[in-house]
Amino acid sequence: MRSADMRHDAVRGLALACLLGFACSAQATTPSIIPLPARMTVEQGGYAISAAAVIHVKPGDRAAADAAHYLADLLVRTRGLSLPVVEDASATSRGDIVIRSDPSASVSQAEGYVLDVDARGLDIHARDAAGLFYGAVSAWQLLTPDAAKGAVTVPYVHVADWPRFAWRGLMLDVARHFEPPAEVKRMLDAMAQHKLNVFHWHLTDDQGWRLEIRRYPRLTQVGAWRQPPGADAKPYGGYYTQAEVKDIVAYAAARHITVVPEIDMPGHAQAAVAAYPEIGVTGGHPAVSIDWGVNPYLFNVDEHTITFLHNVLDEVMALFPSTFIHVGGDEAIKDQWQASAAVQARMHALGIKDENMLQSWFIERMGQYLAQHGRRLIGWDEILEGGVPPSASVMSWRGTQGAIDAARLGHDVVLSPAPTLYFDNLQGARDDEPSGRLSVQTLATVYRFETVPASLSAEQARHVLGAQANIWAEYLNAPWQVEHAAFPRMDALAETVWTPANERHYDDFLARLPAQFHRYDQLGIAYADSAFAVGMQAQRSAGFPSKAAVTLDTQEPSTIRYTTDGSSPGPDSPIYSQPVDVALPVTISAASFSADGRQLARARTQRLDARTLGVIDSTGFQGCPTGGLGVRVPLLPDATVPAPVYDVDVISSCWKLPQVSLDGVSTITIDGAWLARNYGLAGDASKVVFRAARTPAGELEVHVDRCDGPLAASLPLPMKAEPGTTFHLTASWPAQTGRHDVCVFSTAPIHGSLSAIGRVSFGNASSSGAMP
Numbered sequence: 001m002r003s004a005d006m007r008h009d010a011v012r013g014l015a016l017a018c019l020l021g022f023a024c025s026a027q028a029t030t031p032s033i034i035p036l037p038a039r040m041t042v043e044q045g046g047y048a049i050s051a052a053a054v055i056h057v058k059p060g061d062r063a064a065a066d067a068a069h070y071l072a073d074l075l076v077r078t079r080g081l082s083l084p085v086v087e088d089a090s091a092t093s094r095g096d097i098v099i100r101s102d103p104s105a106s107v108s109q110a111e112g113y114v115l116d117v118d119a120r121g122l123d124i125h126a127r128d129a130a131g132l133f134y135g136a137v138s139a140w141q142l143l144t145p146d147a148a149k150g151a152v153t154v155p156y157v158h159v160a161d162w163p164r165f166a167w168r169g170l171m172l173d174v175a176r177h178f179e180p181p182a183e184v185k186r187m188l189d190a191m192a193q194h195k196l197n198v199f200h201w202h203l204t205d206d207q208g209w210r211l212e213i214r215r216y217p218r219l220t221q222v223g224a225w226r227q228p229p230g231a232d233a234k235p236y237g238g239y240y241t242q243a244e245v246k247d248i249v250a251y252a253a254a255r256h257i258t259v260v261p262e263i264d265m266p267g268h269a270q271a272a273v274a275a276y277p278e279i280g281v282t283g284g285h286p287a288v289s290i291d292w293g294v295n296p297y298l299f300n301v302d303e304h305t306i307t308f309l310h311n312v313l314d315e316v317m318a319l320f321p322s323t324f325i326h327v328g329g330d331e332a333i334k335d336q337w338q339a340s341a342a343v344q345a346r347m348h349a350l351g352i353k354d355e356n357m358l359q360s361w362f363i364e365r366m367g368q369y370l371a372q373h374g375r376r377l378i379g380w381d382e383i384l385e386g387g388v389p390p391s392a393s394v395m396s397w398r399g400t401q402g403a404i405d406a407a408r409l410g411h412d413v414v415l416s417p418a419p420t421l422y423f424d425n426l427q428g429a430r431d432d433e434p435s436g437r438l439s440v441q442t443l444a445t446v447y448r449f450e451t452v453p454a455s456l457s458a459e460q461a462r463h464v465l466g467a468q469a470n471i472w473a474e475y476l477n478a479p480w481q482v483e484h485a486a487f488p489r490m491d492a493l494a495e496t497v498w499t500p501a502n503e504r505h506y507d508d509f510l511a512r513l514p515a516q517f518h519r520y521d522q523l524g525i526a527y528a529d530s531a532f533a534v535g536m537q538a539q540r541s542a543g544f545p546s547k548a549a550v551t552l553d554t555q556e557p558s559t560i561r562y563t564t565d566g567s568s569p570g571p572d573s574p575i576y577s578q579p580v581d582v583a584l585p586v587t588i589s590a591a592s593f594s595a596d597g598r599q600l601a602r603a604r605t606q607r608l609d610a611r612t613l614g615v616i617d618s619t620g621f622q623g624c625p626t627g628g629l630g631v632r633v634p635l636l637p638d639a640t641v642p643a644p645v646y647d648v649d650v651i652s653s654c655w656k657l658p659q660v661s662l663d664g665v666s667t668i669t670i671d672g673a674w675l676a677r678n679y680g681l682a683g684d685a686s687k688v689v690f691r692a693a694r695t696p697a698g699e700l701e702v703h704v705d706r707c708d709g710p711l712a713a714s715l716p717l718p719m720k721a722e723p724g725t726t727f728h729l730t731a732s733w734p735a736q737t738g739r740h741d742v743c744v745f746s747t748a749p750i751h752g753s754l755s756a757i758g759r760v761s762f763g764n765a766s767s768s769g770a771m772p
Contacts, residue, residue, distance in 0.1 A: 030508055032515035033141045034491050035195060035498035037161035038112075046153040047117050049143060051081055053096040056088040063129035064099045066254070071099070071136040074193075078140075078522035080149040094120035099136060103127055111197070111256075112162030115139060117154050130256040134161070134195050146596065147518040165451060167414050168497040169198035169260075169468025170490070172482070175205035175271075176292065177473040177638070178238035179482065185251050186479075190486070190525065192255035194494035199252055200326060200468060202262045203240075206270035206289035206297065206680070210239045211261070213315050216276065216308070223271035226288040228638050229676035229723050236638050237288075245319045253321075260322045260378070265309060266362050267332025270297035279305045281336040281343060290637070292474040293680035294331045301337075301346050301362060310369050317373055324393065327366050329379035332359055333682045356386030364389035378414070381406070397470070400453050407456055407463040415467040420449050421493070423485045424472045426632065428530035428555060431619045432604075434484060435475040435632045435645045442555055443531045447492035447506050469493050475633060478640035480526040487527035491516055510556055514594040529601035531556045534590040536606050540613060540661075541581065548608055549579040550588055558592035558600055571597040585609035614665070614762040616657050618647045621757075624707055624743060626689065627652030633756075636724045637676050644726075646672070646756035650679050652689040653746040654707060655757055662704075662736040667763040668713050669730045670700055670744070674753040676723040691747040697721060698748030700729065700757065704736065707743035712736075717746070721753040733762070 031042065055072055057064040068085040075081040083097070102125035107114050113126035113135035122142075124135035138161065142154045170191055172179065179187075188199060203211045209223030225237035240248070252259050270289045273280035280286075281300045289295050299305050316325060334355035337343045343358075352358050360383070367377035367389050378393040381402025388394065393412040396403035403413040419425050419439040426433045426440050451467040469489065476482050491513065495504055520527045532554050541547040552560050561573035562580065566587045582588065591603040606612070623629045627649045635644055649655070681688070693699060695716040702713040715729040748755045 030512060031142055031155055031157060032145055032512040033138050033159075034509070034512055034516055035495035036503060036509070036512075037138065037159045038164075038500055038503070039160040041158045043118075043156040043158075045119070045156045047119065047121055047156070048151060048153045049081070049083075049096065049122070050151040051083075053081075053083050055083050055085045055097045055099065056095060057085060057099055058101075059087040059089060061101050063101050063132050066129065067124070067132040067136040068097075068099045070133065070255075071097075071140055074137075074140045075143060078144050078519055079152065081143070081151075094123055097122045097124075097139065099124045099132055101126065101129075101132065105131075107131070107160050107162055109162035110166070112160075113138075115142075115157070115159040115161070117142070117157045119156075122154060130197075131162075133192070133256050135159075137193055137195060140193075141515070141519075144519055144522075145515050147521070147598070163195065163498045164500055165464070165466030165497045167198050167466030167468065168196045168494070169200055169414065169416075169466065170196055170486070170493075171200035171202055171262075171416070171468055171470040173202040173205070173471060173473040174210050175202055175208045175264075175473075177477050178208065178210060178236075179473075179479065180238075181240065181244050181248060183479045183482070184248055187482070187486070188248070188252050188255055188257055190490065190523075191257055193519075194490050195498055196490070196494060197257050198260055198466075198468060199257050200260045200262060200470075202264075202472075204262070204264050204271065205268045206291070206295040208237055208239075208288060209271040209275065211245065211263075211316070211319075212239055212241050213312050214242065215311050215315065218275040219272060219312075222275040223288060226271075226290050228290055228636070229678055230636055233636070233638070242315075242319060249320060258322050259320055260324050260326055261316055261320045262326035262328055263309075263312060263316060264328030264330075265366070266299045266301075266359060267297075267330065268295070268328055269299050270295050272299070273297045276308070279308050281340050289680065290676075291678045291680040292637075294333060294682035295680040296333060296335055296682065298332055298334075298336050299362075300340070301343055301358060306362075306365055309366065313366070313369060317370075317375060322375075324376050324378045325370055326395070327363060327377055327379050329359070329363055329383040330381075330397070331682075332382065334359075335682075354386070358386070359383070360386035360389055363392065367391035393465075395468075403464070404453050404455055407453075407460045410463065412463050412465050414465050415451050415453075416470055417449075418470075420445055421467065421469040422472065423469050423489055424474070424476055426530075427485075427489065427528050428533060429619060430530070430533055430535060431617045432533075433528075433530065433632070434481050434642055435477070435634050436485065437475070437631055438629050438647060441489075443489055443492050444506060444556070446489045447496060447504070447509060449496055450501065451497060467493070467497050475631060477634065477638055481640075483526040484528045487520060487525055488513060488516065488531070489528075514596070514598050514600065517598070517600065532558050532592040532600035534560055534562075534592055534601065534604050535619075536588065536590065536604065538606075538608055538613060546584050547581060548584055548613065549581055550608070551579045552576045552590050554592050554601075558594065560590055560592050562588060562590040564588050568603050582608065584613075611761070611763070614764075615759060616660065616761075617759045618645075620657055621647055622656040622658055623649060624652055624654035624656050624745065626707065627654055629655070633675060635673055635675070635726070637678055644673070644758055646675060646758050648675065648754065648756045650677075650681070650754070651684065651687050653748070653755065654689075655744045656707075657742040657744065657760060659739045660742045660762065661739050662733075662762070663738070664764045665733050665736065665762045667730060668702060668715075668733045669728065669761040669763060670715055670757050671726070671728050671759040671761075672700070672755060672757040673726045674721045674723055675756050677752065677754040688750045690750050691745065693747040693749070698746060698755070700755070701745055701747060702731075703743045703745075704740050706741070707745060709743070712742075717748055717755055721748075721755075723753050
């Protein structure tokens with residue numbers, strides 16, 4: 001039997017060709033295992049697994065049995081194959097599927113495994129339980145190469161696999177928006193299926209304390225609930241009982257995932273201080289914060305508060321067996337410490353010269369306490385300020401420099417840099433992306449992230465434990481939004497932290513994604529199709545007012561098929577190759593497809609006529625020179641519906657519309673909304689731009705060419721400025737010709753509700769412009 005090494009350098013061109021829809025052989029691409037194994041060889045031939053197959057394990061081999069039952073469960077749910085797990089003393093003789101512990105397995109690395117498929121069947125063996133589990137996950141992927149049900153033929157393959165990094169993580173913020181236990185378990189399942197092994201659980205912040213601490217019940221009685229903005233808003237909140245936490249930790253452990261809890265300190269403490277004001281600095285009784293961002297409340301530094309937090313950590317350690325305990329340490333603005341006579345006296349007594357050093361002292365008190373109990377402290381990279389505590393490990397989020405500095409000092413580090421690994425950033429610039437931060441981080445951006453900074457020496461690089469992505473939840477209000485943010489970027493992350501750097505190739509990764517999309521569909525995961533979503537741009541044909549040219553594109557290479565008759569595009573629809581000339585009015589629909597005819601993204605549809613060609617939505621908005629569009633937010637802070645959403649610049653409330661065709665325009669219409677101004681800006685509050693208003697509620701001013709250019713229109717804002725209120729404003733437009741930049745900014749008061757725009761329409765029977 002001829003062996004063919006299926007390493008990427010031999011198949012990368014064929015893999016991409018298959019994705020694009022060109023002719024390719026059945027074995028032209030690497031088997032759709034994600035993350036790609038460290039070593040894999042594919043041979044000609046395959047072994048058929050039918051409904052009569054059996055999964056064999058040796059009697060008493062608990063690790064193998066656990067992995068076998070997990071594989072069996074996945075196959076039932078995604079392939080419709082119900083395979084029994086049978087204890088068989090002669091399991092090593094092969095037959096169908098065999099899973100077995102083997103202390104002498106050729107892969108000696110922790111979490112590694114060997115997977116072989118040949119004429120005798122499928123065999124998985126490993127030295128440890130995690131390796132068997134990950135081998136079972138890879139077997140599941142081999143057994144689900146497409147959307148079909150029932151029997152499947154698995155290619156002959158030899159896999160010798162182990163992870164590149166020990167820390168392969170995902171952080172979920174439940175302090176801003178609470179995720180029920182069932183949803184947390186759902187995320188843990190997905191992590192396990194991607195061979196991620198650290199779940200960083202962000203449990204406390206200014207906007208909510210989510211962990212039951214029995215010694216201090218007000219932390220959840222008071223700190224778990226906030227009163228959102230809006231006249232009819234109900235209290236928002238929730239928390240996990242200790243019984244629920246124990247159940248989730250055990251659920252994670254069964255999937256070889258370690259749960260690392262985060263109890264944020266000394267900043268992000270407002271929810272705790274709302275519950276127990278005596279542990280704060282000012283003595284005041286704040287409410288649990290409704291403001292996203294940086295809030296001013298800190299823990300004080302007296303011994304009572306240190307003991308309070310040690311007592312909290314006692315219960316945390318009893319619930320979480322993780323070696324690492326995360327204590328935050330980020331964004332602790334020191335204003336309250338600086339203004340407090342008691343804190344300043346404490347600093348003087350301790351011989352501490354500034355507040356950064358005081359934070360280092362505070363964090364070290366926690367680190368020492370954890371070390372006494374056999375645990376290790378980890379915190380965000382701000383703990384480097386004032387001198388990193390000797391016991392600390394560092395999670396670098398402000399880029400990678402924090403990790404570099406810490407590793408050079410001999411501290412273990414985890415890379416988690418913004419914006420690349422912040423999954424609350426949008427995945428595309430389309431207007432149908434849900435709320436989130438507006439720094440677009442695509443599938444490709446995540447995949448190409450390199451965990452080990454190039455400036456580290458080989459010895460310093462040994463301190464890099466791995467990497468993780470973060471899902472911050474200020475703007476992710478519902479489970480479906482969290483899943484949209486996580487998938488399929490989780491696949492890219494998984495391959496980044498598991499697969500050797502020289503074996504990762506993005507085009508091959510893309511070719512393996514369609515099979516993963518099939519699995520997501522079977523598991524009901526609300527993944528984003530942003531990488532393959534078709535974007536549309538239309539421009540009226542010069543000299544032909546009743547015709548337009550439509551340009552279609554996607555982030556990633558794929559076959560685009562389209563229709564112009566209102567029907568849904570399918571595998572037999574025309575293939576897009578150049579701008580499509582259409583007669584107006586027309587409804588154009590387009591979708592992208594893989595080689596096997598699978599639709600990679602839902603169809604996008606646009607009605608084109610004289611009116612819609614003059615409409616510009618968020619796809620066409622840019623930040624103004626004095627600021628930048630920072631976030632996409634829902635109509636109300638806790639709204640869970642997909643739309644409407646608004647791109648806002650909290651600092652300057654300004655939007656630029658580049659190169660709008662103003663030929664024949666006689667009116668402008670702006671659809672917008674009053675939004676909650678719930679942002680903790682800390683030191684940036686003084687940067688918010690104030691503009692003098694001429695009407696009681698302010699107006700939207702529209703200028704041509706520059707934001708200080710000629711005033712073209714002024715649209716008074718409505719007096720009713722309750723958050724969640726929408727408005728529709730129209731004004732006349734002076735006659736102009738040609739294409740111009742258009743600037744829209746708000747003169748509304750900078751306190752109270754925030755005005756935002758969602759769509760700008762330039763009207764006239766002969767108008768033209770950029771479509772969304």
